[in-house]
Amino acid sequence: MAKINPDFKDELKKYGAFDFNACYNCGHCTAVCSLSTPEDSFPREMVRLSVLGLDENIQTSLKPWLCYYCGECSETCPRQAFPGELMMTLRRWLTAKYDWTGLSGLLYKSLSLSILFFVLLIAGVYYFAVSEQFNVEKIMHIGHYFEMFAIIGVFSIIILPNIIRMWYFTIVKSGYKIKFNTYIKKFGELIVHMFTQKRALGCDDNQIRWFEHLILVIGYLALLFTTVVLDWFGTDNDFIIVLGYVESALIFIVTFIFIFERSKKTTELSSHSHPSDWFFVIWLFLMGLSAFFVRIFIDTGLIHQNLWMYLFHLTVLVQWALIIVPFGKWTHFLYRSFAMYFDALKKTK
Amino acid sequence: MKNKIGVYICHCGGNISDYVDVEKVRDAVKDIEGVEISVDTMFACADSSQKQIFNDIKEKQLDGLVVASCSPKLHYPTFSAVAERAGLNKYNYVHANIREQVSWAHSDNKLGATEKAIQAVKAAIAGVKESISLEPIKIKSQKIVAVIGAGVAGMRAAKELADLGVKVYLIEREYFVGGRVAQLDYLCRVQETGKELVTRMYEAIHKHENITLFTGAEIIEKGGSIGNFKIKLKITPRYIKKDCNEDELKKAIEVCPVEVDDDFNFNITKRKAIYKNYPSEYPQKPAIDIKNCTRCGECEKVCSSIDFNQKEEILDLTVGSILTATGFDPYRPKENEFGWGLDNVVTLPQFRRIINMCDDKLIYNGKEIKEIAYIYCVGSRQVDGENKYCSRYCCTATLYTSILTHKKYKNIHAYHFNRGIRTYGKQEVIYDEVSQLGDIFLQSYEYDPATVEKQGDKTIVKVKDILTNNTEIEVEADLVVLVTGMEPRKDNSIGDVLKIPKGRDRFYNEIHMKLRPVETVIDGITIAGACQGPKNILESVNSALSAATKSYSIVNTGELALEPIIASVNEDTCTWCGLCADACPYDAIELINKNGKDIAEINKSVCKGCGMCLPVCESDSIEMSGFTNNIIENMISAYADI
Structure with a gap:
């Protein structure tokens, strides 16, 4: 027994969906989807649940994460209901549902609130720089520590509880009892999907998109490792320095392509951009680019006269680490891989 | 008796001549008495052949025509038209079917087929000999x-x-x-x-x-x-005088003490015994519903235009x-059919009247309506009932009604419990518009339709929605609208x-x-x-x-030309038994008394010449023009070579 909630679609529209109510359930979208299978059939089912407002069923479903958005469903839809964009919206909505703080939802729904947070963090970084009297060494030192603590803090306080919530909704609440052994046995799925996104290869559109994405993920994780663990900005090791240059360059080149595609709306998947999508690609781009220049400034000895360069990088980093990573689009990196992991667990039944 | 008959035997490309020796047929009939010419032709229906027949009729002054070719279903009209064009009465033309009934049917026996074709043509010639020219029956018509x-x-x-x-x-x-x-x-x-x-x-x-x-x-x-x-x-009569005083009539309606269910509003309101359905209604005079009027006389006191003497x-x-x-009449649901009888269950026609009566807020029975459940196919496409048909108009009408409610009132939620939306043709755009407005469609099979029930003071509509994997879905509705179809x-x-x-x-x-x-x-x-x-x-x-x-x-012409092939009664032999009248599917036969004798009479403008009355007549008193006993008997004799 399920009760219709007609207001749910208004809620979803705040997360970016539109016109999905036009759906007349022909199922074209599901038929053309190259990832949809008889066991995991989407997107029509998700469109239907969204139209009826059966949010409980969506919350316990992993299907939104099983879609890698090639956009073919939206292109084929005879009613222009944009099922692909709805799936994207449901991922935002799920991200907000998993987030125990509730901040995620607020930021997704309100652009002005997001901007306010970004501005507050700019002020915070400036205040910090002033209180440290613009001491380059000290600021860069603390900046390095911030990275480490931010990673640990955000992961343990926000992300880990949220993943546990995701597990609770999708496994426990939807009635699955899975043996501990199975969790161990299937753990490989998580790692494989996290580092390869191999499921995206099943999308019909093109393999270039998957490759760009793979480069970005590897580049991003490697740069994270290089800056935090290998202390890129502090090291004298030539190999590490070059490695950092390569990684940051990869990031800003790939994200530049993404930004270009989104602004030109070259494909179906790049034609509908929610603010959170823009924040994600632009900040990644800025991070890669500013890190690149900070290291150039260090190598050319310009950094002491041009602390603003580092402060700019630090601001982008702080905004990234405190807004986009815990409450923004970054989390899809984890949720997607966990969804594949959980899906594999469910399939063992 | 016709004695200048033209006989044309068609090869039909080979369809006939592959199995029937057409030349032999031609020669077998050419010397029959009365046959002027006997010709075989590759395609009788071809323009050139038609022209030849035309010319032969004209030049040789033919008075009868036989074409032996395919089924008369196909080319009877063709050759009777040729006869008419050439000035030969078309009822002097007889068609012999030697393709479907001969060559195709006996492709395994060429000799036999040829023999049968010869007999068929002989029979046609015998028929044409006895044929009579007929003219259309002309009757005067009122314009x-x-x-x-x-x-x-x-x-x-x-x-x-x-x-x-x-x-x-x-x-x-x-x-x-x-x-x-x-x-x-x-x-x-x-x-x-x-x-x-x-x-x-x-x-x-x-x-x-x-x-x-x-x-x-x-x-x-x-x-x-x-x-x-x-x-x-x-x-x-309306019981209202011709030259009436409108103000007084308004008063008369006001003072009338009788209140009856208002048909015009499908009984959701009352009207007086002296009434008009709506102010600008035509004709503009009110009328008195005399069946319900108690003759209390109140209206007569205030209005001089009332006239109960009208007859x-x-x-x-x-x-x-x-x-x-x-x-048509809108379907009236049966008691308890989809909750019919509950205080917040109405039909679509009623709902249209409610919308008409509510201006900025949709109120029914004193309650504001926000959640509307429409149940489709009530009284149409019935599984158990006798209305098996689709009423065509209702899907579109309901969707349009939903658009009206959204335009007129705020925050309306509409749920459409349907069995497949049929907004055919140009009406599909309405379906599109309603979907964009956010209405929700739930679909069920005919054997598992939506149910309506009261739970306390709530009205719950439930359905196993086939669009959601047969999940049972429920809606709490303020008003249930039964989308009723059309009935005779x-x-x-x-x-x-x-x-x-x-x-x-x-x-x-x-x-x-x-x-x-x-x-x-x-x-x-x-x-x-x-x-x-x-x-x-x-x-x-x-x-x-x-x-x-x-x-x-x-x-339009004031005159009607009717097909002359109709039945006629032999007044001398008919003794009126009534069997013919019983057999006639068109009610064309009536009993009359002529010269003190009961006989049957055929209404010429009603008779269709179907022949149903002929075999039942025990005294053999009915003849069919164009197919008289004489003609038929001759044809049979010729066929059987008697």
Whole structure:
């Protein structure tokens, strides 16, 4: 027994969906989807649940994460209901549902609130720089520590509880009892999907998109490792320095392509951009680019006269680490891989 | 007796001549007495062959024609037309089928086939010898059409006929015109209300010198036949004087103490015994519903225009054709059918009236309505009931109604419990529009329809939604709207008076679904609009115009030419047993008394020449022109070589 909630679609529209109510359930979208299978059939089912407002069923479903958005469903839809964009919206909505703080939802729904947070963090970084009297060494030192603590803090306080919530909704609440052994046995799925996104290869559109994405993920994780663990900005090791240059360059080149595609709306998947999508690609781009220049400034000895360069990088980093990573689009990196992991667990039944 | 007969035997390319020795057939019949020429031809139907037959008839002065070729279904009309063009009466032409009945049937036996073909042609020659020239039966026709029903179809047809110069009697049973359309407010896809449409039509017919409108009028008897129907019209008076005082009449309505259910609003409101359905209704005079009037006299005290002395009138009219546009009744749900009987369950027609009456807030039974559940196919596409048909108009009407509610009131949520939406043709855009508005569609199979039940003071509609994997889904509704289909009029007495046959669906039946959609088997009576089957306004008007044209074609020249192949009675031998009248499917045979003797008489304008009366006649007193006993017997003899 399920009760219709007609207001749910208004809620979803705040997360970016539109016109999905036009759906007349022909199922074209599901038929053309190259990832949809008889066991995991989407997107029509998700469109239907969204139209009826059966949010409980969506919350316990992993299907939104099983879609890698090639956009073919939206292109084929005879009613222009944009099922692909709805799936994207449901991922935002799920991200907000998993987030125990509730901040995620607020930021997704309100652009002005997001901007306010970004501005507050700019002020915070400036205040910090002033209180440290613009001491380059000290600021860069603390900046390095911030990275480490931010990673640990955000992961343990926000992300880990949220993943546990995701597990609770999708496994426990939807009635699955899975043996501990199975969790161990299937753990490989998580790692494989996290580092390869191999499921995206099943999308019909093109393999270039998957490759760009793979480069970005590897580049991003490697740069994270290089800056935090290998202390890129502090090291004298030539190999590490070059490695950092390569990684940051990869990031800003790939994200530049993404930004270009989104602004030109070259494909179906790049034609509908929610603010959170823009924040994600632009900040990644800025991070890669500013890190690149900070290291150039260090190598050319310009950094002491041009602390603003580092402060700019630090601001982008702080905004990234405190807004986009815990409450923004970054989390899809984890949720997607966990969804594949959980899906594999469910399939063992 | 014809003695200059032309015989043409067709090869049909090879279809015939591959199995039948056509030359042998030609030679076998050429010396028969009376045969002028016997010719074989590669394709008798080819232009050149037709020309040859034409020339032969002209030059050789042929008085009979036989073509032996394919089935008469295919080319009888071709060769009878050739005969006519050449000045030979077409009833002096006999067709022999030597393809379907000979060459194709006996492809395994060429000798036998040839022999049979020879006999078939001989029989045809024997038939043609005895054939008689016949002329169409001409009857006078009144240049008047009676249009029954002044709804949108009737009024449109009346206007069309009147514009073509035909006199029209427009006969309406109610006191006001407009029928079902008057009950509608905004109409889908036109920026007009039903009332505006009715007003426009009324003004057109009201001014028209060729149209006489009768209200409160019913046909109680029909006699005669095509061209000359005699109808008896019963007219119930309005009990209001001709020159009436409008202000006083308003007062009269106010003071009337009698309150009855208002049919016009589908019984959701009451009206007085002296009434008008809505202020600008046409004709503009109110009427007194005499069945419910108690004769208390209150109205007479305030109004001088009341006249209870008016009497029922009976008029005898003669018309050439009758156009029936008597419309439909909305289906009335049975007790408990989808919650029918609960205080917040209404039908779609009722809901349209409610919307019409509520301005900025949708209120029914004192409660504001926000959540509306529409249940489709109530009384249509029934699994158990007898209404197996789809009522066509309802999906579109409901979706359009939903658009109206969204436009007129705020925060309406609508749920459509349907069995598949059928907004066919151009109406699909309405479905699209409603989807965009956020209405929710739930679909079920016919054997598992939605249910409506009260839980405390809540009304819950439940359905196993096939679009959501058969999940049981429930909606709490403020108002349940049953989308009721169309049914034939409950009071369909006019159909019995006119003897219009009904189909299995109980609507009036046309002759042919596709090719003769507005004619009935009763010659001269046409049908239009929803009395024939569910139709929307556009379709009703379409059929009305088509029926008007058909009726016009009957009356326009003032004369009718009827097919002369009909039955006739031998007055000397007939002793009236009545068997023929029982066998006649067209009611064309009547008992008359001629010179003190009871005999059967055939109504020439009604008889269709079907021949059903012939075999039942024990005294063999009935002959069919064109197929007389003499002709048939001769043909049989020739066939059997006796």
